[in-house]
Amino acid sequence: MDKQLHRNRKVKIVATLGPASDTKSEIKKMFLAGADIFRLNMSHGDHLAVENRHTILRNLEKEFSRPICILADLQGPKLRCGDFEGTKSTLEDGQKFCFDLIERQGDKERVCLPHPQIFQSVKKGDKLLIDDGKLSLEVIKASEEKIECTVLNGGIISDKKGVNCPDSILELASLTEKDKKDLEFVCKLGVDWIGLSFVQRTKDVHEVKKLLSGRAGIIAKIEKPSAVKVFDSIIEASDGIMVARGDLGVELPIEAVPPIQKRLVMKSRQMGKPVIVATQMMESMIHSTTPTRAEVSDVAQAIYDGVDAVMLSAETAIGAHPEKVIRAVDKIAIETEKDPLYFQNLETSRTSSKEGVSNAITVAAREVADNINVKVICCFTHGGTTAELASRERPRAPIIALTPYVETARKLTLFWGLHCVVTTPVDRFKRAVMNAVKAAKLFDFASGKDLIIVIAGVPFNTPGSTNILRVVSLEENFDDF
Structure with missing residues (x-):
């Protein structure tokens, strides 16, 4: 058990790696600045x-x-139109425009859409969105070979622009052939979480879980209206959730996104599943050295809602100031969590389940810690369940998650409030208490006569067996390791 740095905040920061953050020196700066989870964008x-x-x-x-968590984000299916004569065309409001399967260059009246699944799924009245919603069309007639539309909002349409079908559930495989190859590659490398893009229904998650076979946790990215409608079943099937506001804001009215974000975050918290809020958190810092006031408020609001993590995408992948943007989010998080309203909000929105011994122990740990000024909650975990339940409670005291498995420690790093430590295996509760005291002192969570809480399960090495809670004074004689 070696000393390591610890953050002065509960919420975690996800940083996406890319051309602007591709070297050891830059990634090290990002880590020291506050990045807890690093995202590998397989797109x-x-x-x-x-x-x-x-x-x-x-x-x-x-x-x-210090365990570092790695999230590999799969690209998912990309729906794009074909090419145009002269690379582009201009569509006028109210004109008719067609999509078909004919592989020739498009013009002002038609273009190839090389995705038969769209033709099989759309119906009269459905909307089609082009180029992230810059153009919108309404289907007036659809067959398996041709989709006739009226242009609602026109503009320039050019080669290989993205197509969104917000009103349709497309019969697409959950993973493309590229995704399957990428999945196997990153699992062999050893990543902790897999981000599943464009989830439409629960079976998409189940299919990928079968391929994963427990090699990594699965985060369902909620970016389709159809996923919002069946969110309760998707979160049941998933290990975590990402509120991907980019595509969600394309396929839904933009004003609908904030309340949806709040509902998804709340449900994820109730289920004890980690939830990440993503997209355009600090977009202006791709170029600027400081964020806008609106961006600061956006990040802070997500933190007030109790998210496990906020994610930076282009800001750190291609931005001019990866380290600075992470430091900015770190400062926002620390300042937000100092506000008395922060924990008041978490407490009023808490809906803990006390069913089962493990649940009851972690609820009790939070209640005891809040009432007697405990400095830190130390939980021993093998598969991660005890620490996940402790995180769900959102206690005021920090949480040290101690585990003999580095894979568990890495995965748990995503969860709110967890400082993860790889420790030696223990077979007696006394040894667990001794290790907890050592960790609390070593990582500067407690000192002197401070009290800590230790929770664990006996017999040890049995997942889900949490059944002991003890309040320990650091003055107790546990110096002999």
């Missing part, structure tokens, strides 16, 4: 680039003796 970069970034992260992990 960009080849396998060699991904492997190089993975190697840098695992070497940093060894250098700082």
Whole structure:
């Protein structure tokens, strides 16, 4: 158990790696600035680039003796139109425009849409959105070979622009062939979480879980209206959730996104599943050295809602100031969590389940910690369940998650409030208490006569067996390790 840095906040920061953050020196700066989880975006970069970034992260992990969580985000299906004569065309409001399966260049009246699944799914009255919603069309007639539309909002349409079908559930496989290859590649490398893009229904999650076979946790990205409608079943099937506001804001009225975000965050918290809010959190800092006031408020509001993590995408992947943007989010998080309203909001929105011994122990740990000024809650966990339940409670006291498995420690790093430590295996509760005291002192969570809480399960090495809670004074004689 080596000393490691710890953050002065509960919420975690996810940083996306890319061309602007591709070197060991830059990634190290980002880590020291406050990045807890690093995202490998499989939409960009080849396998060699991904492997190089993975190697840098695992070497940093060894250098700082701190588990680093890695999220591999799969690209998912990309729906795009074909090419145009002269590379583009202009569509006018009210005109008729057609999509078909004919592989020839498009013009002002038609273009190829090489996705038969769309033709099989759309119906009269459905909307089609082009280029992230810049153009919108309404279907007036659809067959398996041709979709006739009226242009609602016109503009320039050009080669290979993205197509969104917000009103349709498309019969697409949950993973493309590229996704399947990427999934196997990153699992062999060793990542902790997989981001599943464009989830439409629960079976999409189940299909990917079968392929994963427990090698990583699965985060369902909620970016389709159909996913919002069946969110309760999707979160049941998933290990975590990402509120991907970019595509969600394209396929839904933009004013509908904030209340949906709040509902998804609340449900995720109730279920004890980690939830990430993503997209355009600090967009202006792609170029600017400081965020806008609106961006600061956006990040702070997500933190007030109790999210596990906020995610930076282009800001750190291609932005001019990756380290600065992470430091900015870190400062916002620390200041927000100092506000008395922060924990008041968390407490009024808490809906803890006390069913079962493990649930009852973690609820009690939070209540005891809040009432007698405990400095830290130390929980021993093997598969991660105890620490996940402790995180769900959102206690005021910090939480140290102690585990003998580095894989568990890495995965738990995503969860709110958890400081994860890889420790030696224990077979007696006394040894667990001794390790907890050592960790609390070593990582500067407690000192002197401070009290800590230790929770664990006996017999040890039995997942889900949490059944002991003890309040411990650091003055107790546990110095002999």
